[in-house]
Amino acid sequence: MTDVLFVSGWAGVATLFPGLAARADFTVPFIDGDEAALVARAAASPARVLAGWSTGAHMLLKHGAALFPRFTRVVLFAPFARFTDSFPERTVRTMRAAMDADAAATVRAFWQNCGLPQAPAFDPAWAAPLAAGLDSLLLSAVSGEPVPAGNVTVVWGEGDRIVRRKALDRVLPLLPGAALRLQAGGHWPSPDILAEHCF
Helix, strand or coil: CCCEEEECCCCCCHHHCCCHHHHCEEECCCCCCCHHHHHHHHHHCCCCEEEEECHHHHHHHHCHHHHHHHCCEEEEECCCCCHHHCCCHHHHHHHHHHHHHCHHHHHHHHHHHHCCCCCCCCCHHHHHHHHHHHHHHHHCCCCCCCCCCCCEEEEEECCCCCCCHHHHHHHHHHCCCCEEEEECCCCCCCHHHHHHHHC
């Protein structure tokens, strides 16, 4: 039994985080199930630590009132209240159209913008669920109700090009009592950063 449940981000497959899947209950939004399935998995988890990155952090934040009290510690890496807080809707729709034209190139470009040192191989089976995930993200939003967050740490990279500072600033008032940890680097949390905050 693992002590950490990690809900990754859009296209946040295990190969982006070497060794993490062996140490945590690791799940990827849309590829491993929709939001309802991932939230149900979190609600049933025996882990003490709940962590989410980007889209995963967004999903956990949406259901924080029910989920956060179940865990000793919650870590949200680059959370957002709405994906369009960082990008205009037209930009997201352009990315969605690009998924239909060339999913592999679109995902690789996203990984590059995340700050990955090296992109892993792309599995064509990911294309359809990730495209559907972008459709979902265009509509998904956290309610404006704050969630008590004394056991929550928010981690954000100061060079993040995906979840920008203005998006982070819309999240923080929703998490009264949360600790904020600013890191060097971009959107992708390195294995060292994950180990520091999750284990």
